[in-house]
Amino acid sequence: xxxxxxxxxxxxxKSGTSVKIECRSLxxxxxxxxxxxxxxKQSLMxxxxxxxxxxxxxxxxxxxxxxxxxxxxxxLSTLTVTSAHPEDSSFYICSASKDRTYEQYFGPGTRLTxx
Amino acid sequence: xxxxxxxxGPVTLSEEAFLTINCTYTATGYPSxxxxxxxxxxxxxxxxxxxxxxxxxxxxxxxxxxxKETTSFHLExxxxxxxxxxxxxxxxxxxxxxxxxxxxxxxxxxx
Numbered sequence: 560x561x562x563x564x565x566x567x568x569x570x571x572x573k574s575g576t577s578v579k580i581e582c583r584s585l586x587x588x589x590x591x592x593x594x595x596x597x598x599x600k601q602s603l604m605x606x607x608x609x610x611x612x613x614x615x616x617x618x619x620x621x622x623x624x625x626x627x628x629x630x631x632x633x634x635l636s637t638l639t640v641t642s643a644h645p646e647d648s649s650f651y652i653c654s655a656s657k658d659r660t661y662e663q664y665f666g667p668g669t670r671l672t673x674x
Numbered sequence: 675x676x677x678x679x680x681x682x683g684p685v686t687l688s689e690e691a692f693l694t695i696n697c698t699y700t701a702t703g704y705p706s707x708x709x710x711x712x713x714x715x716x717x718x719x720x721x722x723x724x725x726x727x728x729x730x731x732x733x734x735x736x737x738x739x740x741x742k743e744t745t746s747f748h749l750e751x752x753x754x755x756x757x758x759x760x761x762x763x764x765x766x767x768x769x770x771x772x773x774x775x776x777x778x779x780x781x782x783x784x785x
Contacts, residue, residue: 565717593773600780601777601778602763602775602776602777602778603718603763603775605772605773608772652717652718654718654773662706662708662720662723662767663720663767663773664720665710665717665718665719665720666717667716667717668716668717
C-alpha cells in the first residue's frame with residue numbers, strides 16, 4: 560500500500576509554454592501533498608504544501624504565479640509550470656501523507672527539460 | 675530552525691564492507707526521524723524510520739537508532755552490496771507535516 564504515481568515521468572517542452580505534472584495517491588487518501596524540486600546531485604527543496612480543497616502554501620522564494628498547484632481531490636494534486644524557461648529544467652518530485660505519522664510517500668519524479 | 679546535517683559524500687566502499695553514514699539533527703520538540711534512499715533516476719523511497727528516542731529502525735539490513743542524547747540517527751549496514759549504491763537522505767518531521775532533509779550522501783559500492 561501507499562503508492563504514489565506521477566505523470567509524466569519525463570517531459571520536454573519549449574520555452575514559453577506551460578506544462579502540467581500530475582501526482583496521484585493510488586491506494587490511499589492523501590490529506591497533504593508536497594511538491595519538491597531537486598537539482599542534480601543536490602537535496603530536495605520543498606516548493607509547496609497543499610491540502611485538499613485549499614490553497615497551497617508556498618515556501619519562501621517560490622513564485623506561486625509560476626508554479627501553480629491544485630489539489631482538487633484527496634488523491635490528485637497537479638503542478639503547472641507556467642511560461643517555462645530553461646532554468647525551470649529540473650527533477651520534480653511529489654509526496655503525500657495519509658495520516659499524522661509524518662511519513663511521506665514519494666512519487667517517482669518527473670524530469671522536466673525546457674528547450 | 676530545525677535542521678539535518680549528514681556526512682558529505684561520496685562514500686566509496688568495497689562490497690561486504692561496513693557502512694556508517696552519520697546524521698545529526700536540531701529540532702524543537704520530539705521529531706520523527708527517517709532515512710530515505712534514492713536510486714539513480716528514481717524518486718525517494720523510505721528506507722527506515724524511528725518515531726521516539728531509543729527506537730531502532732531497520733530494513734534490508736540497514737539500521738539506525740534514534741539517539742536523543744546525542745541528537746543523532748546514524749545509518750549502518752554490516753555488509754554492503756553493489757546494489758546499495760544510491761543516495762541516502764536523512765530527514766526529520768516535527769509537526770505540520772513538513773519534512774526537513776539533509777543534503778544527501780552518495781554511496782558507491784565496488785564489486
